[in-house]
Amino acid sequence: MYRVLLAEDEYIERKYLRKIFKKHSDQFEVVGEALNGNDAVKKAGLLHPDIIIMDINMAALNGLEAARAIKDTAPTTIIILNTAFAEFEFARLALEYKLDGYLLKPSSETDILASIEKSIRSTGSSDTCPNHQKSGSENIVTQVQDYVDSYYSRRLSLEEIAQSVHFSPAYISSLFRKETGMTITDYIRKVRLSHALTMLEQSPSAVGEIAKACGFSNISHFNRVFKKYTGNSPMELRKKMHADDSN
Known part of the structure; x- marks a missing residue:
């Protein structure tokens, strides 16, 4: 402090x-x-x-x-x-x-x-810093990333994330984009999609259950985002994954 x-x-x-x-x-x-x-x-x-x-x-x-x-x-x-x-x-x-x-x-x-x-x-x-703690932009960005990594499965707001690191939403938004080249929303989406890809490959859960577990508000939104960033719907990609495994 x-x-x-x-x-x-x-x-x-x-x-x-x-x-x-x-x-x-x-x-x-x-x-x-x-x-x-x-x-x-x-x-x-x-x-x-x-x-x-x-x-x-x-x-x-x-x-x-x-x-x-x-x-x-x-x-x-x-x-x-x-x-x-x-x-x-x-x-x-x-x-x-x-x-x-x-x-x-x-x-x-x-x-x-x-x-x-x-x-x-x-x-x-x-x-x-009297406590010899890591300080600076890198520390704040890491804290934001850690928070998202821990709570990606629930509905996240910028205000909640800002409160977790004790800075204003405007400040962490600007800092995060400057340090990482992406917005906090982009990072949340990236983390959720990463977990969704893993679950589609390794879990027998239905697509709707996976969407919910990864923090997407509904299956329609999940399908849209997933196809935009992967080029396939969740079901299409799951079929391709399983087809590759069987070959």
């Missing part, structure tokens, strides 16, 4: 960020909040967060200076700047100070999670 510090002087923005991280409480824990740059530096030293969401425009010490001070003593801490101003100079300085990400307010949940995910991948170090 990643420990998160919110360095933000706007109450509404802090509340918005807390709500996002609460939705993904198995992945992130908000361990503290800072209302200005000096407070951020102090709390970073006391709380040792893995990730800091840092507002640029704060009193006492601005976000850039606070971020630089934190990086000097804790270089593996992921710091993502958060600002309402789309100014090139801020982005340039963020790179100069070797910070990890840059968000433009108001950022969507998907953008925030994607920025964190990208930063985690970029660090490439298990030291960033």
Whole structure:
């Protein structure tokens, strides 16, 4: 689990960020909040967060200076700047100070999670995660695949799958397609067809029973999908399989 510090002087923005991280409480824990740059530096030293969401425009010490001070003593801490101003100079300085990400307010949940995910991948170090767990896109995709592999026989929704990995449906849909080249729906269909092929060859069950066991809503839908992707109906393919076995 990643420990998160919110360095933000706007109450509404802090509340918005807390709500996002609460939705993904198995992945992130908000361990503290800072209302200005000096407070951020102090709390970073006391709380040792893995990730800091840092507002640029704060009193006492601005976000850039606070971020630089934190990086000097804790270089593996992921710091993502958060600002309402789309100014090139801020982005340039963020790179100069070797910070990890840059968000433009108001950022969507998907953008925030994607920025964190990208930063985690970029660090490439298990030291960033206190539990030394595998992290990153590959882990999320693997979790989605494992979930589908386990529950393909029942009716699956994107919302259910997203909830199982504690990310939003939009985020995992985009990530899964980017990493695998197929949609989650495509993967579900692939897994179901694979099991159906095995059952047609090895099980004496009727086609309707196989369709139900593999998660298809009804036999008509099963027949359509099966023929589209194999070129044969389930019965036609079963006959060919048995004919091959007898030769």
